Amino acid sequence: MSDCPRIFALGQWLRSVLVVAPSIALATTAFPAEPIKIGAYGSLTGKEATWGQSYERGVRLGLEDVNAAGGVLGRPLQILFEDNQSKPGESATAVRKLLSRDKVVAVLGEVSSGRSLEAAAICQQAKVPMISSGSAPKLTQVGTYIFRAHFIDPFQGTVMAQFARTKLNARRVALLTEATNAYSVGLAKFFAAEFTSGGGTIIVEQKYSSAERDFKAQLTAIKATRADALFVPGYYTEAGLIVAQARQLGLEVPILGGDGWSAPELLRLGGPALRNTYYCDNFSTESKLPETQRFISHFRARYAGFPDGVAADAYDTVLMLADAITRAGGPDPQKIRDALATTRNLAGVGGPLTINEQRDQLKPAYILGFKDGDYHLNEIIRP
Amino acid sequence: MTEFLQQLLNGLSLGAIYALIALGYTMVYGVLRFINFAHSDVFMVGAFIGYYLGKVIPENTVWGGIVILAGAMIGCALLGMLIERLVYRPLRGSPTLNVLITAIGVSLLLEYTGQLVFGAAPRTFPAIFPSTNFHVGELTLSSNQLFVIGVAVVLMVVLQFIVFRTKIGTAMRAVSLNPNAAQLVGVNINVVIAFTFALGSALAGAGGILYALNYPSIDPLMGVMPGLKAFVAAILGGIGNIPGAALGGLLLGTVETFIGGSQWSTYKDAIAFAILIIILLFRPAGLLGKFTVEKV
Numbered sequence: 001m002s003d004c005p006r007i008f009a010l011g012q013w014l015r016s017v018l019v020v021a022p023s024i025a026l027a028t029t030a031f032p033a034e035p036i037k038i039g040a041y042g043s044l045t046g047k048e049a050t051w052g053q054s055y056e057r058g059v060r061l062g063l064e065d066v067n068a069a070g071g072v073l074g075r076p077l078q079i080l081f082e083d084n085q086s087k088p089g090e091s092a093t094a095v096r097k098l099l100s101r102d103k104v105v106a107v108l109g110e111v112s113s114g115r116s117l118e119a120a121a122i123c124q125q126a127k128v129p130m131i132s133s134g135s136a137p138k139l140t141q142v143g144t145y146i147f148r149a150h151f152i153d154p155f156q157g158t159v160m161a162q163f164a165r166t167k168l169n170a171r172r173v174a175l176l177t178e179a180t181n182a183y184s185v186g187l188a189k190f191f192a193a194e195f196t197s198g199g200g201t202i203i204v205e206q207k208y209s210s211a212e213r214d215f216k217a218q219l220t221a222i223k224a225t226r227a228d229a230l231f232v233p234g235y236y237t238e239a240g241l242i243v244a245q246a247r248q249l250g251l252e253v254p255i256l257g258g259d260g261w262s263a264p265e266l267l268r269l270g271g272p273a274l275r276n277t278y279y280c281d282n283f284s285t286e287s288k289l290p291e292t293q294r295f296i297s298h299f300r301a302r303y304a305g306f307p308d309g310v311a312a313d314a315y316d317t318v319l320m321l322a323d324a325i326t327r328a329g330g331p332d333p334q335k336i337r338d339a340l341a342t343t344r345n346l347a348g349v350g351g352p353l354t355i356n357e358q359r360d361q362l363k364p365a366y367i368l369g370f371k372d373g374d375y376h377l378n379e380i381i382r383p
Numbered sequence: 384m385t386e387f388l389q390q391l392l393n394g395l396s397l398g399a400i401y402a403l404i405a406l407g408y409t410m411v412y413g414v415l416r417f418i419n420f421a422h423s424d425v426f427m428v429g430a431f432i433g434y435y436l437g438k439v440i441p442e443n444t445v446w447g448g449i450v451i452l453a454g455a456m457i458g459c460a461l462l463g464m465l466i467e468r469l470v471y472r473p474l475r476g477s478p479t480l481n482v483l484i485t486a487i488g489v490s491l492l493l494e495y496t497g498q499l500v501f502g503a504a505p506r507t508f509p510a511i512f513p514s515t516n517f518h519v520g521e522l523t524l525s526s527n528q529l530f531v532i533g534v535a536v537v538l539m540v541v542l543q544f545i546v547f548r549t550k551i552g553t554a555m556r557a558v559s560l561n562p563n564a565a566q567l568v569g570v571n572i573n574v575v576i577a578f579t580f581a582l583g584s585a586l587a588g589a590g591g592i593l594y595a596l597n598y599p600s601i602d603p604l605m606g607v608m609p610g611l612k613a614f615v616a617a618i619l620g621g622i623g624n625i626p627g628a629a630l631g632g633l634l635l636g637t638v639e640t641f642i643g644g645s646q647w648s649t650y651k652d653a654i655a656f657a658i659l660i661i662i663l664l665f666r667p668a669g670l671l672g673k674f675t676v677e678k679v
């Protein structure tokens with residue numbers, strides 16, 4: 001059994017010599033070129049399944065568009081998608097399998113920062129580039145092979161704090177954070193830092209833990225403080241219930257959130273209670289950018305319905321990778337890494353994609369507000 | 384003061400759901416002397432029956448809501464009887480530990496069959512009843528909260544009536560007191576035990592609907608935490624004692640809510656369980672339970 005991978009690897013090497021080398025020259029002929037294997041993982045099932053499924057749709061659409069345009073260096077991209085069931089610990093297993101058995105040249109995933117962190121350490125050790133859509137700053141600090149297709153929490157925390165102060169005229173804001181979620185705690189911290197340095201006050205910080213359903217106790221306490229606004233830097237599953245319960249208790253102040261709110265499920269959970277709520281995303285279907293509109297029409301032709309921010313991010317991730325492989329001149333993980341690090345002003349679906357020295361993404365933020373049954377674009381903030 | 388009253392109301396509506404689930408634990412324990420751990424998953428199935436019925440019955444109507452509630456209760460009653468017939472009846476008379484382990488097995492079977500059939504992703508429960516908010520001064524009462532408390536009270540009164548005023552209730556109490564003697568005087572234990580399971584599971588089904596109505600995100604593992612809390616509530620009130628289960632549920636819900644609204648909100652489960660330990664130290668049989676010395 002132990003010889004199998006070696007024989008397989010040898011076979012692959014022979015094939016790459018015999019098949020791929022001529023196929024680069026004859027890309028347009030009928031010879032099928034050896035595909036470049038890309039690994040991806042995400043929460044296709046479980047608590048945040050909406051994100052994983054949306055992510056997969058975005059990745060697959062990006063792949064189809066790249067392959068329809070002739071692939072990368074004449075070779076098609078092939079995606080191997082693994083499910084981590086929204087569970088801690090599963091991402092590490094999935095990525096180990098992608099790296100050791102499938103020998104992928106790059107790894108894509110995922111939306112949650114916590115689960116991305118598990119995979120990041122493994123990719124860094126294997127020296128295979130990974131592009132995540134998580135927003136926690138420490139993600140890219142894992143090492144030089146970890147990149148990001150999403151903006152970071154300090155940026156969106158700052159954007160939302162400025163929005164609360166200047167556009168909503170809030171002076172006293174309450175926070176409701178998920179105590180067991182690094183993303184939520186981090187985003188609350190960046191929001192609070194910017195808001196207080198601008199002269200505002202954080203009047204109270206209440207906490208909840210994951211999978212909790214009843215937030216009335218915390219919300220009643222928040223209502224008693226007479227805050228002007230409430231910031232809920234959590235995930236959509238809880239945010240939808242929080243907003244609905246807040247309105248049930250008669251708490252009518254504006255409620256703000258981060259990109260964790262970005263999911264169509266939020267509209268079903270919150271319904272009309274979402275009035276006077278705002279959140280920050282990396283994408284809006286109402287953007288007039290030609291790239292955005294082209295992406296939307298491709299997406300709608302391929303799937304039913306409109307894309308969300310997660311699908312847009314996933315699509316951008318594939319674009320970044322295809323561009324990097326092209327500039328690297330081949331599917332070598334080391335060279336792909338170097339090319340990814342020099343991504344500048346690549347036309348992404350929500351605006352230009354640029355990787356900075358920290359391997360973080362400088363994407364614009366879209367502030368969306370709820371009106372007439374759906375979220376609409378309020379303003380675009382560039383970094 | 385407003386905040387206090389509002390928290391009290393929040394706590395009572397949460398506690399009412401705990402109480403409904405706790406009643407099922409306590410009734411089965413009262414009659415059979417074992418903890419039916421699958422009960423919290425019957426609660427989950429109740430919510431899913433409501434979810435699927437909600438797709439065919441129009442939303443936001445009182446009659447539609449009542450049909451869904453009744454449908455979930457009947458469905459869960461049948462499920463409870465099925466579990467009793469297939470799993471617990473063959474084990475009757477075997478050591479308590481065997482039955483207890485089997486109950487945990489049934490619970491896991493329901494949870495993971497649920498993941499297979501319904502999928503692991505949370506679903507949004509439809510608004511099956513029309514809902515509005517009432518304002519009394521600064522106090523906000525939502526119709527859903529009042530409805531939960533109201534339905535829970537009605538069901539508990541009905542249960543009390545069945546157990547103490549009807550023939551089958553008398554038979555249940557007889558089986559609880561001494562199954563062999565009950566059989567000797569002509570009580571059909573199989574029927575009584577099946578009825579007990581049906582009744583307890585119907586209450587769990589109602590609890591599932593009421594829970595989903597207030598917290599409209601349901602998934603196959605949704606029963607685990609409320610089930611654990613209700614179990615604690617049943618012990619707190621004195622297991623085997625029906626008013627005790629109701630009292631335990633309301634007490635636990637209220638304590639949890641008051642701590643949840645304070646600065647120690649992240650410790651609320653720890654504090655609620657610490658209170659349980661303290662109460663059991665002073666009253667080992669629970670608040671309303673009678674302490675009996677086991678005869679050797």
